[in-house]
Amino acid sequence: MDRIPILTMGQFLLVTIQVDMHDRLAMALQDDLTTRITTSRAKGVLIDISSLEIVDSFIGRMLGNISSMARVLGAEAVVVGMQPAVAITLVELGLSLDGVHTALDVEKGMQLLRRYIGAEFEESLSDVDDPEN
Amino acid sequence: MDRIPILTMGQFLLVTIQVDMHDRLAMALQDDLTTRITTSRAKGVLIDISSLEIVDSFIGRMLGNISSMARVLGAEAVVVGMQPAVAITLVELGLSLDGVHTALDVEKGMQLLRRYIGAEFEESLSDVDDPEN
Numbered sequence: 001m002d003r004i005p006i007l008t009m010g011q012f013l014l015v016t017i018q019v020d021m022h023d024r025l026a027m028a029l030q031d032d033l034t035t036r037i038t039t040s041r042a043k044g045v046l047i048d049i050s051s052l053e054i055v056d057s058f059i060g061r062m063l064g065n066i067s068s069m070a071r072v073l074g075a076e077a078v079v080v081g082m083q084p085a086v087a088i089t090l091v092e093l094g095l096s097l098d099g100v101h102t103a104l105d106v107e108k109g110m111q112l113l114r115r116y117i118g119a120e121f122e123e124s125l126s127d128v129d130d131p132e133n
Numbered sequence: 134m135d136r137i138p139i140l141t142m143g144q145f146l147l148v149t150i151q152v153d154m155h156d157r158l159a160m161a162l163q164d165d166l167t168t169r170i171t172t173s174r175a176k177g178v179l180i181d182i183s184s185l186e187i188v189d190s191f192i193g194r195m196l197g198n199i200s201s202m203a204r205v206l207g208a209e210a211v212v213v214g215m216q217p218a219v220a221i222t223l224v225e226l227g228l229s230l231d232g233v234h235t236a237l238d239v240e241k242g243m244q245l246l247r248r249y250i251g252a253e254f255e256e257s258l259s260d261v262d263d264p265e266n
Contacts, residue, residue: 005149005183005214007239009142014239016138016149050138081138106140106147 004029006036012044012113013037013075014106018051026062033066037073044113045070046106050081060095067100076101076116080109137162139169145177145246146170146208147239151184159195166199170206177246178203179239183214193228200233209234209249213242 004025007014013036015029033045047063049055055063063079070077078101090097103109137158140147146169148162166178180196182188188196196212203210211234223230236242 003184005151005181007147007149007181007183007214009239009243014140014147016140016151018138018149018151048138048140050140051136081140106142110142 002028003032006032008036008040008042011042011117012046012110013040013042014046014048016048016051021059021062026058030062030066030069034069034073037070037075042075043117044110045075045077046109046113047077047079048081048106049079049086050083050105052086053083055082055086055090055095057093057095060090060097063097063100076113078103078109078112080104080106135161136165139165141169141173141175144175144250145179145243146173146175147179147181149181149184154192154195159191163195163199163202167202167206170203170208175208176250177243178208178210179242179246180210180212181214181239182212182219183216183238185219186216188215188219188223188228190226190228193223193230196230196233209246211236211242211245213237213239 002025004015004017004019007016013033015033019025021029036042037045045066047066049059049063052059067077067079079097080103082102101112103112135158137148137150137152140149146166148166152158154162169175170178178199180199182192182196185192200210200212212230213236215235234245236245
């Protein structure tokens with residue numbers, strides 16, 4: 001297994017991380033995901049980490065990077081499914097996943113993404129409506 | 134990794150198989166999935182095999198078993214994301230995945246499931262409407 005699959009679901013992409021991440025796999029995921037955001041014009045990315053029992057600084061940094069890359073390409077990323085024990089360890093280790101949106105599960109993550117997209121859409125509408133702009 | 138995560142998406146469950154299946158993992162997946170169908174009252178199961186480069190008779194039988202188990206519990210299962218090379222090998226090996234629904238990707242799989250559920254729903258309505266029954 002040298003690729004993590006990316007599933008398209010409407011205007012969102014879903015990535016389920018099930019295996020231990022190493023450098024090369026993380027790089028491949030970043031490549032694949034940014035390419036897919038561009039080609040599919042996705043507005044949101046859901047990253048499911050419910051299988052991960054450990055999130056170390058490497059994974060934490062990777063999640064942060066992916067979020068930033070998605071944002072630059074006009075999509076929001078949400079990390080979903082974190083196990084309670086992982087949340088405890090993260091805070092104890094002082095890793096607070098700055099700039100990474102999180103949600104309880106895929107459904108909550110989708111709701112969050114829809115809210116972000118809805119807000120953006122309304123903003124762009126008001127830009128058009130407002131004669132001042 | 135001794136568990137394959139099962140994601141809930143509305144009335145469907147999504148399983149992404151990314152790792153090599155062995156006996157114990159397949160048994161764990163069957164256990165988890167049947168339990169989740171029962172507790173979540175899911176009407177459909179999507180099994181994504183887009184990461185698999187080989188589907189042998191063991192995996193084929195497992196997919197068949199999962200489909201049958203889901204059906205007994207009132208849910209339909211659809212296998213999605215099969216790679217073209219896998220489809221070729223399957224037919225060449227004489228494994229035709231009898232009784233297993235397949236679809237090109239998650240989105241097509243969801244459409245298929247909605248159609249099955251819709252048809253069932255209409256059937257149950259006509260049972261109620263029809264004074265002959």
